[in-house]
Amino acid sequence: MRHDRLIVFGAVALCLLMPIQTRAQEPDTWTDPYQPALLPGFVGDMDAYADAPRYTIDMVLNVTVTEATITGHQTVLYTNRTPQIPLDTIVFRLYPNLESYGGQMQVSNVTADGAPVTPKLDDTNTVLIIPLPATLEAGASVTLEMDFTTVIEVGEEHLYAQFSYLEGVLALPNAYPVLSVFEPGQGWWQVTDHPQGDAVYSETAFYLVDITAPADLILVASGSEIDMTTNGDGTLTHHYAAPLMRDFALMANSRYVTLTGEQDGVTVNLYYDPGVRRGTSAAQAGLQMALDAVRIYNTSFGPYPFSELDFVQTPTSAGGIEYPGLIVVTDDIWDASDPFFEFVIVHETAHQWWYSLVGNDQTRDPWIDESLAQFSVAVYVHDLEGEAGYEGSIEFYTSQYEDFIATYPDQKIGLPVIDYEDNAYFYMIYEKGPLFYAELAETYGYAQVITMLQDYFAAYRYEIAEPGDLLESFETSLGEDLDVLFEEWVGEMPVG
Numbered sequence: 001m002r003h004d005r006l007i008v009f010g011a012v013a014l015c016l017l018m019p020i021q022t023r024a025q026e027p028d029t030w031t032d033p034y035q036p037a038l039l040p041g042f043v044g045d046m047d048a049y050a051d052a053p054r055y056t057i058d059m060v061l062n063v064t065v066t067e068a069t070i071t072g073h074q075t076v077l078y079t080n081r082t083p084q085i086p087l088d089t090i091v092f093r094l095y096p097n098l099e100s101y102g103g104q105m106q107v108s109n110v111t112a113d114g115a116p117v118t119p120k121l122d123d124t125n126t127v128l129i130i131p132l133p134a135t136l137e138a139g140a141s142v143t144l145e146m147d148f149t150t151v152i153e154v155g156e157e158h159l160y161a162q163f164s165y166l167e168g169v170l171a172l173p174n175a176y177p178v179l180s181v182f183e184p185g186q187g188w189w190q191v192t193d194h195p196q197g198d199a200v201y202s203e204t205a206f207y208l209v210d211i212t213a214p215a216d217l218i219l220v221a222s223g224s225e226i227d228m229t230t231n232g233d234g235t236l237t238h239h240y241a242a243p244l245m246r247d248f249a250l251m252a253n254s255r256y257v258t259l260t261g262e263q264d265g266v267t268v269n270l271y272y273d274p275g276v277r278r279g280t281s282a283a284q285a286g287l288q289m290a291l292d293a294v295r296i297y298n299t300s301f302g303p304y305p306f307s308e309l310d311f312v313q314t315p316t317s318a319g320g321i322e323y324p325g326l327i328v329v330t331d332d333i334w335d336a337s338d339p340f341f342e343f344v345i346v347h348e349t350a351h352q353w354w355y356s357l358v359g360n361d362q363t364r365d366p367w368i369d370e371s372l373a374q375f376s377v378a379v380y381v382h383d384l385e386g387e388a389g390y391e392g393s394i395e396f397y398t399s400q401y402e403d404f405i406a407t408y409p410d411q412k413i414g415l416p417v418i419d420y421e422d423n424a425y426f427y428m429i430y431e432k433g434p435l436f437y438a439e440l441a442e443t444y445g446y447a448q449v450i451t452m453l454q455d456y457f458a459a460y461r462y463e464i465a466e467p468g469d470l471l472e473s474f475e476t477s478l479g480e481d482l483d484v485l486f487e488e489w490v491g492e493m494p495v496g
């Protein structure tokens with residue numbers, strides 16, 4: 001991607017040298033529909049991603065007392081951005097079919113540049129391999145179209161009830177076929193073993209999504225709602241734009257009310273059922289926590305570029321779950337006097353920087369986003385309560401970690417999710433992981449670590465980071481060799 005940026009800058013320079021007649025051509029306006037979803041200062045960020053995937057999705061959401069069904073059609077403009085690797089297939093992931101999601105998704109009528117193709121589905125029904133009628137050379141694009149149907153039955157409650165229809169709340173993340181990631185040397189990412197943690201690995205993309213749904217349903221989605229159409233049949237069509245996002249999530253409930261604030265130009269919304277737990281009083285406190293977190297992370301790591309950030313109360317059995325531009329918080333802790341409420345809001349907000357903006361393979365390198373989100377909670381506390389508060393956060397992680405390894409084996413933090421048994425995943429990634437950053441702060445100074453994270457964020461915003469990228473980025477920032485420290489904490493690192 002670094003090269004792509006250079007090409008764009010090169011193209012800009014060329015334009016300036018061209019005669020006036022050439023420059024007077026129709027301006028390229030492909031970015032126009034997405035602009036409302038970005039803060040004005042970040043609209044130009046789209047230019048470097050003209051070849052990122054572009055989804056145009058139509059969804060019709062039908063809800064009965066027993067199930068919710070999405071009938072959809074999507075068009076995806078996909079450009080081969082590999083370094084000179086021709087592609088014969090393109091892979092989509094059907095996440096609702098994962099055992100951990102508990103839904104059902106079917107795809108039909110797949111075409112590539114208008115030609116019908118017959119995709120293959122793996123044994124888990126979650127990997128859809130689309131054969132291309134012609135090899136897609138590096139730099140070339142193909143338009144893929146498909147119909148899909150996604151169903152979730154009421155009461156299905158798998159893993160974190162991440163994908164569910166419970167108590168009238170529809171949690172529908174990844175409800176459309178999501179492009180997988182092509183990794184040079186490894187091919188298309190196809191991990192299906194998902195015992196715990198987050199399931200999704202995807203690239204920054206552009207979304208224009210129309211969702212037709214019953215008028216009484218309050219929808220919350222990634223990106224910004226840019227328009228709404230009243231259909232006269234009891235439904236509304238909501239039009240969303242979500243640029244530079246690596247996923248598009250949708251939640252809905254007829255009982256949601258909204259509390260809204262603003263921080264650094266970002267509209268922050270809390271959607272909640274006022275009848276659940278501490279309802280509005282918790283939401284008021286939660287909004288302030290969310291605004292503080294956005295302010296602190298904007299200052300500490302770099303700016304959140306989107307116009308909107310939504311927090312949504314759902315019955316997930318996880319404390320919270322992060323999606324681009326959208327965070328769910330479990331209704332179980334919707335109470336400001338529960339310290340976990342603030343912790344979840346602040347941790348999940350940090351994921352907008354670590355996971356959403358800087359992406360990673362959440363199944364192979366869960367520490368890259370989770371351990372940093374945990375350390376970010378300590379950064380939030382440092383800002384609000386100073387050094388002593390920060391030390392308290394680190395001591396908390398330390399005691400949790402030490403209690404665990406008093407009984408169970410210690411492990412490196414850099415392993416894939418499947419290499420941790422049961423609670424070891426939580427204790428290694430969430431309790432030991434942030435101590436890696438605390439160790440860096442102890443050695444090089446807290447301010448130096450913040451600078452290091454700013455540099456890392458600036459370099460990998462909208463991109464994907466792998467362990468070797470962190471190592472290289474941190475070493476460059478600090479001007480120090482960190483190989484030994486990384487190997488001690490994270491594990492074996494790529495040579496470089």
Ligand SMILES: [Zn+2]
Nearest residue numbers: 347351370373
């Ligand atoms: Zn997390």
